Amino acid sequence: MERKIRILIAKPGLDGHDRGAKVIARALRDAGMEVIYTGLRQTPEQIVAAAVQEDVDCIGLSILSGAHMTLFPRVLDLMKEQGLDDVILFGGGIIPDEDVPKLKEVGVAEIFTPGASTQAVIEYLRQHVRSAA
Amino acid sequence: MSTTKNPASGTSEAEASWQEKTLEPTLRKMPERMEQFTTTSLYPIKRLYTPSDLDGIDFDEDVNFPGQFPYTRGIHATGHRGRLWTMRQFAGFGSAFDTNKRFKYLLAHGQTGLSTAFDLPTLMGLDADSPLSEGEVGKCGVAVSSLADMEALFDGIPLEEVTTSMTINAPASMILAMYFVVAEKQGASWRKISGTLQNDILKEFIAQKEWIYPPRPSMQLVIDSFKFCTDEVPRWNFVSVSGYHIREAGSTAIQELAFTLRDGIEYVQWGIDAGMDVDAFAPRISFFFNAHNDFFEEIAKYRAARRIWARVMRDRFGARDPRSWQLRFHTQTAGVTLTAQQPYNNVARVAIQALAGVLGGTQSLHTNSLDETLALPSEHAATIALRTQQIIAHETGVTNTVDPLAGSYFVEKLTSEMEAGALEYIRKIDEMGGMVEAIDRGYPQKEIHEAAYEFQRAMERGEKLVVGVNAYTEVSDESVQPPMLVIDNQTAELQIQRLADLRATRDSDGVARALDLLAAGAAEGRNTMPLLIDCVRAYCTLGEMCDALKAVYGEYQEPDF
Structure with a gap:
């Protein structure tokens, strides 16, 4: 039997804007995926530790505070340290268009900005997450 | 049987005849665009409202005249004919010096009150040099770590002459203490200064989620500030009970109305339980609502409130x-x-939303800048937002008469429906034992999440269209992007340096003494406000004051709902 896609949805930064993170978590769950939501104000260290512990296929970061250029690279570094090479890092939030290519260059798989549908996220994950044995 | 007073134009008989002779042939020829029409809150709206919708609404009891109980038509007899609303644009970014300049700019351009946005570290009670503040100093508002920053923020602005609103909650008492000490140093009398402190911790647990202490000690801090202001700063509005953030988190209009008013009830109840006379403090409670897209739903919401x-x-x-x-x-x-997407469209959205606020009888208004979804507002965008209010005030004519939509079958009916929906929620929360208990159970949090998810699904099904997002997405000119205000990291460096200088030059014994007295007083249940004011005078930092109380009150961890 095929393993369900396992996703960690995480909310770094000091702000409390968790509407998007919670809506996405719910939509992915309704699409049959296993979702772990970290809650608010998680440090990159906490996020990557949770990803290791939960053995996830991908990590989704929701960032609305403007700190995305600091937080994504730091999470990627920690993922490398922990050997999470086949885990996909994607994200969403208030991220200006000109920052998206820069984030992809350093290894963020995809960025979903406001207006993206939950269906688009679901389809992206179904296509890109390795089919686990 | 309808009891309408004007049988010629709206009896059920006449309505039945209209349906048969006029409506049905029309529907056969041209069906309606949708099966069900709903507000942006997904609340169903009928095809037509008629005099029969006013059944059960008693004009004298339920609507009455403006300035008369129950104030459905407004709290002033003359509406906006007597005095326009206060145009109060929220501002704050970078250092206290940067924001002080923006304040002076706004005052020079006709703004009549100040409204301060603090950065995320300040909102969380953290100093700029805390490791948790990295990357966030001065980004979403102004950084205030001590009295020295507050002095710079209001430098050259006479506090007896302007009213100031401060959007701060978990560390509201500390920031308020700083403001009072700045006034004292300017020689402004505490009995004359006026302004508004948001200080609404309940909606933090419900929606905005910037908390420090658990709900009960947080409420104690709020009540301490109520008491202190009632005695010492009588013109201060010490709480602004806020639906804004509840709505932004995805609630419906009825939920915004219900949870906000139930929060208000909770504050009043706690004040009375603390031995205050209701009429001594209730007149200083004010509210803060969202102006969303659905025009009539919003107007009905304000009237019902x-x-x-x-x-x-x-x-x-x-x-x-x-x-x-x-x-x-x-x-x-x-x-x-x-x-x-297509950010200049936001000017139109803001104008229509602002108009709903004005027609709903608001006392003050902030209009968002077109670029706020991308960054903090640029000066140009902020000016257009202010001009939008001035156009409504002086060009549209909507201020010529009081509550012009009263008597509309639709608006009166919707007002009553909003009221009924909110009262049902209030009853449920009463049954749970109050808002603090409801928050413990995650009740309002879950209701809001449910509504946010439903709206998202309706949008994805194409039932709700957002121009430029899921409809009319063709962009005629990709280059049309507004200029953006960027806060560099220099702000943080300067702020951290200023804080280091402060820590090196202040009387550290005095600081330690004031903090000890604060913690000891809080543990004994004494009013924290005078103790905080002494801490501020000694130049204790925001983080130091908040930490001293963490040792007494503990810290909040959100349960998993």
Whole structure:
């Protein structure tokens, strides 16, 4: 039997804007995926530790505070340290268009900005997450 | 049988005849665009409202004249004919020096009150040099770590002459103490200064989620500030009970109305339980609502809010002073409706939302800038937002008469439906034992999440269209992007340096003594406000004051709902 896609949805930064993170978590769950939501104000260290512990296929970061250029690279570094090479890092939030290519260059798989549908996220994950044995 | 007073134009008989002879042939020829029409809150709206919709609404009891109980038509007899609303644009970014310049710019351009946005570390009670503040200093608001920053923020602005609103919650008492000490140093009398402190911790647990302490000690801090202001700073509005953030988090209009008013009830109840006379403090409670896209739903919401509050205050709490019955509110247009796509469209959205706030009888208004979904507002965008209010005030004519939509079958009916929906939620929360208990159970949090998810699904099904996002997405000119205000990291460096200088030059024994007295006093249940004011005078930092109380009150961890 095929393993369900396992996703960690995480909310770094000091702000409390968790509407998007919670809506996405719910939509992915309704699409049959296993979702772990970290809650608010998680440090990159906490996020990557949770990803290791939960053995996830991908990590989704929701960032609305403007700190995305600091937080994504730091999470990627920690993922490398922990050997999470086949885990996909994607994200969403208030991220200006000109920052998206820069984030992809350093290894963020995809960025979903406001207006993206939950269906688009679901389809992206179904296509890109390795089919686990 | 309809009891309408004007049988010629709207009896059920006449309506039946209209349906048969006029409506049905039309529907056969041209069906309606949708099966069900709903507001942006997914609330169903009928095809037509008629005099029969006014059944059950008693003009004298439920609507009445403006300035008269239950204030459905407004708290002032003359509406906006007497005085326009206060145009209060929220501002704050970078250092206290940067924001001080923006304040002076706004005052010079006709703004009539100040409104301060603090950065995330300040909102969380953290100093700029805390490791948790990295990357966030001065980004979403102004950084204030001590009295020195507050002095710079209001430098050259006479506090007896302007009113200041401060959007701060978990560390509201500490920031308020700083403001009072700045006034004291300017020689401004505490009895004359006026302004508004948001200080609404309940909606933090419900929606905005910037908390420090658990709900009960947090409420104690709030009540301490109520008492202190009532005695010492009588013109200060010490709480702005806020639906804005509840709505932004995805609630419906009815939920915004219900949870906000139930929060208001909770504050009044705690004040009374603490031994205060309701009429001594209730007139200083104000409210803060969202102005969302659905025009009539918003207007009905404001009218229902006044009616519910008047009755709650008179009948539930036995308040006798009419000022305790009158719901005064600030309005801000809905940030969540702004789109990054085709950002200039936001000017139109903001204008229509602001118009709903004005027609709903708001006392003050913030209009969002077109670029706020991308970054903090640029000066140009902020000016257009202010000009939008001035156009409504001086060009549209909507201020010529009081509550012009009263008597509309639709608006009166919708007002009553909003009221009924909110009262049902209030009853449920009463049954749970109050808002603090409801928060413990995650009740309002879950209701809001449910509504946010439903709206998202309706949008994805194409039932709700957002121009530029899921409809009309063709962009004629990709280069049309507004200029953006960027806060560099220099702000943080300067702020951290200033803080290091402060820590090196202040009387550290005095700081330690003031903090010890604060913690000891809080543990004994003494009013924290005078203790905080002494800490501020000694130049204790925000983080130091908040930490001293963490040792007494503990820290909040959100349960998993």
